[in-house]
Amino acid sequence: MRAWQLNKGRQTVSRQDFHWRAVAALAVLGWATSMACSATQASQTAPDRAAANVMLILADDMGFSDLGCYGGEIATPNLDHLAAEGLRFTQFYNTARCWPTRAVLLTGFYAQQVRRDALPGVSPAGGRGVRPDWAPLLPEILRPLGFRSYHSGKWHIDGQPLENGFDRAYTLYDQDRFFSPQRHTEDDQPLPPVDQDSGYYATEAIVDHAIRCLEEHAEQYADQPFFHYVSFTAPHFPLHAPQEDIDRYRDTYHVGWDEIQARRGQRLKEMGIVRHDPPAMEPEVGPPYEFAKGLERLGPGEVFRPIAWRELTEQQRLFQAEKMAIHAAMVDRMDREIGRLIQQLKRMEAFENTLILFASDNGASAEIMVRGDGHDPDAAPGSAPTYLCLGPGWSSASNTPLRRHKTWVHEGGPATPLVVHWPAGIAARGELRHDPTHMIDFVPTVLELAGSKHPKTWNDQPVPTPPGRSLVPALAEDGAVQHDYLWWLHNGHRALRIGDWKLVADRDDSWELYDLAVDRGETNDLAAEHPERVAEMVAFWQARADEFRELALADLPPTQAPKPRAPKTAKKKTGKPKADDSGFVTLFDGQNLDAWQTSETAQWKIEDGVIALERTDGGLNNDDYLWTKERYSDFVLELEFKASEGYCNSGVFFRTDDLADPVNTGIEMQVTNSYGRPLSRGGTAGAIYDFLAPTKNTVRPPGQWNQARLTVVGSRIQVELNDEKILEMDMDQWTEAGTNPDGTSNSFDRPLKDFSREGHIGLQDHGRPIWYRNIRVKRLDP
DSSP, rough: OOOEEEESSOOOEGGGGGGOOOHHHOOOOOOOOOGGOOOOTTTOOOEEEEOOEEEOOOSSSOOTSSGGGGGGOOOOHHHHHHHTTTTEEEEOOOSHHHHHHHHHHSSOGGGGGTTTTTTTTTSSSSSGGOOOTTTHHHHHGGGGTOOEEEEEEOSSSOSSGGGGGGEEEEEESSSSSSSSSSSEETTEEEEOOOOSSOOOOHHHHHHHHHHHHHHHHHOOTSSSSSSEEEEEESSSSSSSOOOHHHHTTTTTTTHHHHHHHHHHHHHHHHHOOOOOOOOOOOOOOOOOSSOOTTHHHHHOOOSSSSSGGGOOOHHHHHHHHHHHHHHHHHHHHHHHHHHHHHHHHHHHHOSSTEEEEEEEESSSOOOOOTTTTTTOTSSTTTTTTTOOOOOOHHHHHHHHTTTTTTOOTTTTEEEEEEEOOOOOTTOOOOEEEEOOEEGGGGGHHHHHHHOOOSSSSEETTOOOOOOOOSSSSHSSSSSSOSSSSSEEETTTTTEEEEETTTEEOTTTSSSSEEEEETOTTSSSSOOTTTTHHHHHHHHHHHHHHHHHHHHTTTTTTTSSSSSOOOOOOOOOOOOOOOTTSSSEEEOOSOOOTEEEEOOOTTEEETTEEEEEEOOSSSSOOOOEEEEEEEEESEEEEEEEEESSSSOOOEEEEEOOOOTTTTTHHSSEEEEEOOOOOOOOOTTSOOBTTTTTTSSSOOOOTSSSSSSEEEETTEEEEEEEEEEEEEEEEEEOOBBBBBBBBTTOOSSSSGGGGGOOSSEEEEEEBBSSEEEEEEEEEOOOOO
């Protein structure tokens, strides 16, 4: 039993403390029309019948065939039972990556449409993008319909749960520690960091919270339907699991990934899920991001390519088999915890009328990296001091019978199991559905079951037509849901599916064409045989990309819309502010923004000698930049900043070469509320974002002013915060894309040494409010 407790002044929760209460039957009632949305959401109508509860369960980085009901050898009896008493979809898709999938799930739009995945010419977008005002999350739409909404687990969406319609939330922001998260919240309020020896395990803690929400719902809100989003962090790396779970699979994987792939492939064909044999593993395709120091840090047992098992050394085979045992243990434990959820629904007498959907956010991952607390090779594999990843060999096996991995958009990246169970609403038992469907279909499905439709307007803005289709017809009949097309773009990988034809290309590679009706493994490229079809589909893919870009840019201020790259001759020799005796030029004196490029919509304002963003949403989720008119190469920048409470994730950008794409063409010094929090590359004030954490956390509490000094000379960067030097680095040591010198990964597709040595300085306000004042710069370049 673990001693870790979640206590927010209402109830102390530990696994042994749960006492199951017998409650009256959960009568799920449709709410009266008077509870329908306001005029701006007039397209919604209250349901005129009993509404089903909805529980969406999402795994993280789970392979297509990891479940027993999808051909796997991992024990997943609870999900297998749901499948046997419900439906399995064989061609259900996600976006191939975690945060875009989560945006799609809860908005009903492609991630690029709502700026939650990258699209050329749109910035900010991707993991730091902010949704348009017309794109609410599903709980906001459900609330006027009488639903209560709960979130338990991983978030990875802009904003925070309660400010986006959830009534309760336990949120894990720490993806690097299953036993001791340092960043997690309850109801959007920070919780203390967890010690490694506390007995905490993330998969159990997520379900502990979910059960508590369900108990509260049964006690206090039994006359209302609920939407519960249970978002596991398993089996995402690091491979962490309780030892007793690992021991169940200790001997299972010594046969090797080739044999596991073959066995799973055979079972999948026998089940009728696919018709084809698994494609051959691709020994030339390794992790999506290079990790050159990995062999040194992880030891001689690690393997960076899916080579034949017989070609591995004995040490490598033992090491690799142990890794897959941990992955299996994580999936096994997740299924056991889902069993606890099912038992709670039954105790509430809500199981029969709860639609349960289980899927994964993307396929299994070929990534290999070390981050978090690092990797101790002497510790037991799977324990807290270790940091192991699945890697391309086992990822290929987990994604059987499909090709490639997470981040790619060949089938192994975006294809996921989908198990659907709803005794009161699905007559079929154990049937398959072969409809090509997608995460964009989730929102329209829930809204149809709630007796409503997607709103036509939101926040006084028109809402575009969502691209998804309701899955409700497919609950009754195979082949009942048809899409005109399905579209993908991630990390430069791109794809389009129309009918059974799939057009797909890796980043910078030529297009390939496959007939998925006979070649789901994508082994027979037909592009050369059908050039006209390829040309038509390429044009269609590009037309959708252009359409999505136009939509994503529609509500951005002019400073964030694409602009021609500023010429490097933009420095003016006359008319510049004069330097003082020490050589500093004032960029902001508390009076005007003459040295800055301001947006036509006046996003930035001056109040009491302070620069702040004119916020339009109650001060929660705005995002904007303020750029210097001039470009700087070598310089000293001094400024003061003040952060607000809560999630405040802003930065000072420098040497930004392209203002249309600052995240990828500039360097960012983090400006954030990190007071009292652990050091990190992405969440500590003074960090150079995703490249290097500071050595100290010297930021002051929210509401207090901080003095920052940034010195940039050639390849050298130095940060001082509140009169203490906290960071020194040499850009030239960052020689590999996606990898830091210490072996940890970053999200950039080129090494830091190749970033521009000249560019604009920018102030960012991203998330909760930030304030700047007393800004001056001193040029050090000739």
